[in-house]
Amino acid sequence: MRYVMESTDEARRLLVQERTGNAREALLLTGLQQGDRVLDAGCGPGGITEMIAELVGPTGHVTGLDLSEERLAQARQVNQRHAHVRFQPADVRRTGLPDAAFDYTWCQFVLQYVPDRWDALAELARVTRRGGKIVVSEFDGFGLGNWPCPEPLREWCLRFTDALQRTVGLDVHVGRKVFHAMRQMGLAQVRVHLLPQYVIAGTADASTYLDWETRFSALEPAVAPLLGGLEDYRGMCQKYLELLADPDALKYSVLLVTEGIRP
Known part of the structure; x- marks a missing residue:
């Protein structure tokens, strides 16, 4: 499985995203407790793993999984002071992990990239103990919540997200689908929490602007050919960046944090 967002700046972007987002609130809302054995599935550079390690304390244990050895190396560096954390490629x-190994399984911004995402969800349930919790945090309609938004740009954004789905299987609406999938899988007490991923009332800060520049650059080879070619693609990306800089425009995105219990 190829990670479509890969770039020379991706580790930095992911770590900033992990540390400035609402992961801590989501973890607490969904019942993470001291002493829990936790799986961070798709841990990236380990920013959220670090939060989990602090919340479960030294009586707990955290396992971080990622396909990228580069990400895991950074995650080990970020978490070097936590003896109760380990990382492995998977x-x-x-996962290759034993059945029922964890009290709490966390997965954020991973299923959107996975083509057979519900197989992945079933695997996360398998490695969670009976009575344990599976938590999936995903956005819904990422990058589409903007007002005012000129019609040509709004239409391009829809074509952009459709191109992502067709070329690399990235689903920007996966967040709304997890509740149904967990119910169909037979998980119990399935609940959904709605959190802001970001709210930008006015001009975006430099970090957000850079985040979007990095995204557009990484996705260019896959998506530009379907959106009129390189020149048109870069021109519309610039229009979106101008919208981010507009002091009179609202930009927002929501997270759907879905939790279920393995019966």
Whole structure:
């Protein structure tokens, strides 16, 4: 499985995203407790793993999984002071971990990229103990919540997200689908929490602007050919960046944090 967002700046972007987002609130909302054995599935550079390690304390244990050895190396560096954390390379669809090994399984911004995402969800449930919790945090309609938004740009954004789905299987609406998938899988007490991923009332800060520049650059080879070619693609990306800089425009995105219990 190829990670479509890969770039020379991706580790930095992910770590900033992990540390400035609402992961801590989501972890607490969904019942993470001291002493829990936790799986961070798709841990990236380990920013959220670090939060989990602090919340479960030294009586707990955290396992971080990722396909990228580069990400895991950074995650080990970020978490070097936590003796109760370990990392290993693995695919979330086939972790190789034993059944019922964890009290709490966390997965954020991973299923959107996985083509057979519900197989991955079933694997996360398998490695969670009976009575344990599986938590999936995903956005819904990422990058589409903007007002005012000129019609040509709004239409391009829809074509952009459709191109992502067709070329690399990235689903920007996966967040709304997890509740149904967990119910169909037979998980119990399935609940959904709605959190802001970001709210930008006015001009975006430099970090957000850079985040979007990095995204557009990484996705260019896959998506530009379907959106009129390189020149048109870069021109519309610039229009979106101008919208981010507009002091009179609202930009927002939501997270759907879905939790279920393995019966």
